[in-house]
Amino acid sequence: MREESIADSVRNCLNDFEVIRKADLLEASTADRNAALEIREEETRFKIWSGNMGAHSEGRRSLQYRLRDASHLQKQVMSLLDELSELLGDAFLIVSGERIPWDRVEDDEEFPQDTESESDSEFGDMPGTEVAQIAQNVSDVVNCLLRLSVAIRNPAPHDRFMSFSSSEASHYEPFDIQHVKNKFGEIEPFLADRLGKAISRRREYFKYRESHHLKLKQGLDSVEEDGAESTVASSLPLHAKAAGFNLDAMDEDGASNSGLTQTSFASSRADSDKLSVPPLPKEAEDGPFECPFCYMMITASSIDSWKRHVLADLRPYVCLWEDCTAPGMEFTRRYEWMLHEMQNHRKAYNCPCSCGMTFRVRSQCKDHINKTHPKTFPTSQLDTMIDLNARPMNEKEGSICPLCQENLSSMKDYQRHVGRHQEQLALFALPSLPTDDDAQIEENTSGPHTYASFEDLNVPYGQTKEESHPEPLVATKPISGPMKELEDLYEEYLNKWVPLCSDFLRSPPSKTKKGGKKDSRKLSEDILNHVLLKLDAIDTAGIPEVRARRKEIVREVQKTLTDLGTAWDS
Numbered sequence: 001m002r003e004e005s006i007a008d009s010v011r012n013c014l015n016d017f018e019v020i021r022k023a024d025l026l027e028a029s030t031a032d033r034n035a036a037l038e039i040r041e042e043e044t045r046f047k048i049w050s051g052n053m054g055a056h057s058e059g060r061r062s063l064q065y066r067l068r069d070a071s072h073l074q075k076q077v078m079s080l081l082d083e084l085s086e087l088l089g090d091a092f093l094i095v096s097g098e099r100i101p102w103d104r105v106e107d108d109e110e111f112p113q114d115t116e117s118e119s120d121s122e123f124g125d126m127p128g129t130e131v132a133q134i135a136q137n138v139s140d141v142v143n144c145l146l147r148l149s150v151a152i153r154n155p156a157p158h159d160r161f162m163s164f165s166s167s168e169a170s171h172y173e174p175f176d177i178q179h180v181k182n183k184f185g186e187i188e189p190f191l192a193d194r195l196g197k198a199i200s201r202r203r204e205y206f207k208y209r210e211s212h213h214l215k216l217k218q219g220l221d222s223v224e225e226d227g228a229e230s231t232v233a234s235s236l237p238l239h240a241k242a243a244g245f246n247l248d249a250m251d252e253d254g255a256s257n258s259g260l261t262q263t264s265f266a267s268s269r270a271d272s273d274k275l276s277v278p279p280l281p282k283e284a285e286d287g288p289f290e291c292p293f294c295y296m297m298i299t300a301s302s303i304d305s306w307k308r309h310v311l312a313d314l315r316p317y318v319c320l321w322e323d324c325t326a327p328g329m330e331f332t333r334r335y336e337w338m339l340h341e342m343q344n345h346r347k348a349y350n351c352p353c354s355c356g357m358t359f360r361v362r363s364q365c366k367d368h369i370n371k372t373h374p375k376t377f378p379t380s381q382l383d384t385m386i387d388l389n390a391r392p393m394n395e396k397e398g399s400i401c402p403l404c405q406e407n408l409s410s411m412k413d414y415q416r417h418v419g420r421h422q423e424q425l426a427l428f429a430l431p432s433l434p435t436d437d438d439a440q441i442e443e444n445t446s447g448p449h450t451y452a453s454f455e456d457l458n459v460p461y462g463q464t465k466e467e468s469h470p471e472p473l474v475a476t477k478p479i480s481g482p483m484k485e486l487e488d489l490y491e492e493y494l495n496k497w498v499p500l501c502s503d504f505l506r507s508p509p510s511k512t513k514k515g516g517k518k519d520s521r522k523l524s525e526d527i528l529n530h531v532l533l534k535l536d537a538i539d540t541a542g543i544p545e546v547r548a549r550r551k552e553i554v555r556e557v558q559k560t561l562t563d564l565g566t567a568w569d570s
Helices: 006-021 030-053 071-095 130-152 173-183 189-217 282-286 303-314 334-344 362-372 379-388 411-427 436-445 454-458 481-506 516-537 544-569
Strands: 347-350 390-392
Touching (some): 030 071, 130 379, 173 189, 173 411, 303 411, 347 362, 379 390, 481 544, 516 544
Antiparallel strands (some): 347 390
16 A cells, blocks of 8 residues: 555645635524634645645655655655544534534533633633634645745755664764864854864765665676775865865855855866865766766756865755754755845844834744734744845845954855855865875875884873883784784884874973963864874774774874863863
8 A cells, every 4th residue: 555645635625725715604603604714724825834845746846756756855744744633533523513622512521610710721812612723723724834945055064864764974063163263263152063064964974975886886796806995985175275276266256146056167277275076087077987986977067066066066055044943954056055144044033013113033023022012923923923024135235254254244155155165165075085185185295203102102201212112013923804904004003103102292282372272273184184094994894803902093183283272172
């Protein structure tokens, strides 16, 4: 038996509305007739929602298809539709006289009526009849559907992670959040948390795509020989620091009058402090090729189309308003993100009671009406009246960047400026590829270093390494495969990064020294990029010993990062 779809439930609700609309109300009470009229008004609003969302449709234009990767939203919609259908069924039974409502049932002598007055009751604002309560509940359900449209218009691809365990990537979350805080020192904590978690979600997505790709490859006759260079992308954004395409190329189209229409690209000077989109893969010259990030077959005949695809993979923009009902929503294009903010947040809410008060936040306007103009509107109409009196903010009105606190003269400047910030943060999660640039970076960073164990990090300031008697940590037995990759990376960590950390911990720069905090941040990010993310990219092949060893090394590296942060803060 076919499972009921959203379109099926919508048709059921429309049929229920129609039954009430055609019901004979001649013998109904005045209260029942008024409630039936209110329900008919809700039918109009419900049809507006259904038509706007394609909820009644089938196929690719349907709401069902739009939410194919967001089962959590599907369940919410279906739950609301089921509740609506049940309410409409109860309302019909009452207005048609088939069922007596509780407000007209004679009191049982064994259960005398409560003597508490309505004004003292917690539910004093509830309508006095059952059918009136049903009408209000119908209005509430339709309001929920309309508000849910915000998330439905751009659902986060929730289900693309359902089969992927995020436990391996979750340990990056605190570092991604700290990365945001380091980059923007005056950012609000809630916003740093939201943007940092968005970076971690992108890492999870790329790891999921890689894992899914490897599963699909299982069983092929052609298998890479041991020792062959891996083509699997790691989670390390080394390419972003190499020469290539920079984010200034992600500028808005100068031909746009509003600045809110599309994302286009233009060349600009390179900036070593900025992350960048990697070059167009050479395979693109031969036609369709496999994207090295999402492993989907794509066609990118130009640099611009390649960058647009990378942006689509990253979905770099999120809503920056604290009271957003969909804080996890991600947008592919700048104009989509700004359209969301303009439609849902950047509004002036004028008091519908014509008292002259204007509010920037919807909830503040509602609180004002409830306190200053109580009972001016029925509870079921209050939200509608607030929305009807809302006006978009002037695009020429200035704003402050919520990340770096810079004053911006217009919404167009805000979109460009804040959009670039978000693109930079998103690129921090982009996997790197084994390119010549990466090899050059490795060559430039290699060199003679005095061997040091991780125990050097715990040596008190002023004490020499010899006095601490560290235990040797280098493996002595021959190893191969993923375990060798782990140990090679660990040896590089010991020989290169531990001495740098030891020097920093023994003689941390003074907080009064210009650039001291930047040095600490740079060292932490280098370890995250060159060690921790590379560790995560190593395929353990499901070998328990390798997985256990990787977790052991990860904990050690995390301890290093914690020590660096503590040394600067102390």
